Amino acid sequence: MDPIAFAFKIESLTRLEDVWRALVASVRPVGISRIGYHHLPPPGAPDAGLLRVENAGFGEALLQQYLSARARGIAALAALLQNTVRPIYLDEMGSLDALTPREAEHLSEYRLHGVENGLGIQVFGPNGRNGILAIDLHHSVRLRPEVLETLRWVCQAMHLRYCELLIPALGKMPSLSSREAEILGWVARGKSNVSIAEILGISAHTVDAHLRRIYLKLGVYDRMSAALRGLGFGLLPADALS
Incomplete structure (x- = not known):
């Protein structure tokens, strides 16, 4: 599991499923046979309402349990x-007093599906x-530090290659003029x-006119x-929310 070699390898892949399979194959040598990935687009993204999950080895029942939770x-x-x-x-979660009874029950159900210990990244x-x-x-309690860090980079x-392939497939992104982007930035700050x-x-009327064009371009109404x-x-x- 060489992160540099892996990064070079996936650069030549052009399908999301192949990028995912490459990850699954790369982690098997360190004893990982069950791994899942939940892609989380930001609010407002064109695919924000879509579910995109990859699953290798966990099984349908465990996947449905996660999605339900x-x-x-x-x-x-x-x-x-x-x-x-x-x-x-996963075993760090049991010591958290902040867990609600329903959260604790959800975590305990993982073990019913054979997940004795797990890791989230x-x-x-x-x-x-x-x-x-x-x-x-x-049954491993902890990965060796060097293995964990390598796993994180892989x-x-x-994920970055997955994003690189996915984003263009979402369709043409709207574009704003520099003034429109500036105004939208101030809107995001609550002004x-x-x-x-x-x-x-400038005048408030001009701001309102720009904002109407922004709504039209983005397909929104508020x-x-x-x-x-x-x-x-x-x-x-970049500093819109600062």
Whole structure:
């Protein structure tokens, strides 16, 4: 499992399923036979409402359990992963007092499906297009530090290539003029049209006209949706939410 060799290998792959299979094959030598990947587009992205999950070895029942827990808001490991940058072992979750009874029950159900211990890893992509990976470690309590770090980089490389192939397939992205992007950035910060006009030295009427064109381009009808869509499409300035 050489992360550099893996990254070069997947550069030549042009199908999402092949990129995923390459990851599955690369982790087998270290004893990983069950691994899952949940691709998480940012709010406002064209595929934000679509479910994209890859599964190798976990089985349909365990996959459905996870998806049901996500829908009910009790997938504790997934929720915790999305708020951290470090990997989390499943056995670390049992010591968390913050778990609700339903979350604890959900975690215990993993063991009913033969997951004695597991590992969750978050991966990061463009414009908040992230993902989480779940890995069954069988009876291993911990991976060696060097193996864990290599695994993280291989998963990250897979996710970035997955994003690189997926995003163009979502269709042509809308484009905003520099002024429209500037105004949308201030909208995302919660500024009113009057405040934006004062900041930019233009009239509130001009701001309103720009905003109507932004709505049309993004296919939305309100400020919040426009801000979310702008974030999801990567149309906002880098400091838009600072």
